[in-house]
Amino acid sequence: MAMNFVSDKVNVKIEGRVATVEMNRPESMNAMDIDVIKGLIYKLKEISESDDIDIVVLTGKGRAFSAGGDIKTMLSNMNESDFLPLMDYISELIITLYSIPKLTISAVSGAAAGLGFSLALATDYIIADKASKLAMNFIGIGLIPDGGGHFFLEKRLGETKAKQVIWDGKMMSAEEAYQLGLVQELAEEDLHETLHIRITDWLGRPVQAMIKTKKILAEKNRPQLLKILELEKYGQQKMRETLDHKEGIKAFIEKRKPNFIGK
Known part of the structure; x- marks a missing residue:
């Protein structure tokens, strides 16, 4: 997919060997619309093409990492013909992030939910603010x-536990996510300070050896991740046709509990 795209919804700051990539839609808790995804x-x-950068930090501006896909624009009013191309962009984003030949850290504050949580899980290491909340909450709609x-939940938790997390779809505290092994480090006090300590530690190590290990494992797992992304794409298309999804969206917009019927 050719990319020639500039978005003010994604900021990049480079300091030495570290690039910070920031989602910039604070007014919507960095909900990911097509511009954020492409950006x-x-x-x-x-x-990825810069030899001068070794570490990439992914974060969100304001009070959240990312509340997930932009439900109102991406799910309720979208033409069906736009849906599969959107899913292809999501797949390209995840593969790019998972395979990038850099060490990647998600710095999570506020909410990391739905697609926002998947995005964080695609990085090598998640540092979460103690007060943050994480959820794989697609089931709610x-x-x-x-x-x-x-892919990421099954890799980290095993199949049985992954299914439980997906089916429950509940909002987890950072501590709960840490205990499960979905988060690698908790920021007891200040997220930026914890992040700085982690980056300083990594920069003092043989980073190229760390990146080589990452590349070997990413290369091994890439076919499976691509397969899962493809299955998710067509599975999601099917789910969008269900009555339960339509009810879930209606309830979300009306701010009420959905009444699911299993169809």
Whole structure:
């Protein structure tokens, strides 16, 4: 997919060997619309080609990492013909982030939910603010995880526990996610300070050896991730046709509990 795209919804700051990529839709808790997704792909591909950058930090501006896909624009009013291309962009973003030949850290504050959580899980290491909340909460609107959510949860938790997390779809505290092994480090006090300590530690190590290990494992797992992304794409398309999904969206917009009927 050719990319020539500039978005003010994604900011990049480079300091020495570290690039910070920031989702910039604070007014919507960094909900990911098509511009955010394309912007992230474009910026990550640029960074990928730089020999001067070893670490990429992914974060969100304001009070959240990312509340997930932009439900109102992406799910309720979208033409069907736009849906599969959107899913292809999501797949490209996840593969790009997972395979990038840099060490990647998600710095999570506030919410990391739905696609936002899948995005964080695609990085090598998640540092979460103690007060943050994480959820694979697609089930609440009658959908399945996308953005490789099935792949990342199964890799980290095993199949049985992954299914429980997906089916429950509950909002987890940072501590709960840490205990499960979905988060690698908790920021007891200040997220930026914890992040700085982690980056300083990594920069003092033989980073190229760390990146080589990452590349070997990413290369091994890439076919499976691509397969899962494809299954999620067509599975999500099916779920969008269900009555439960339509009810889930209606309930979300009306701010009420959905009444699911299993169809």
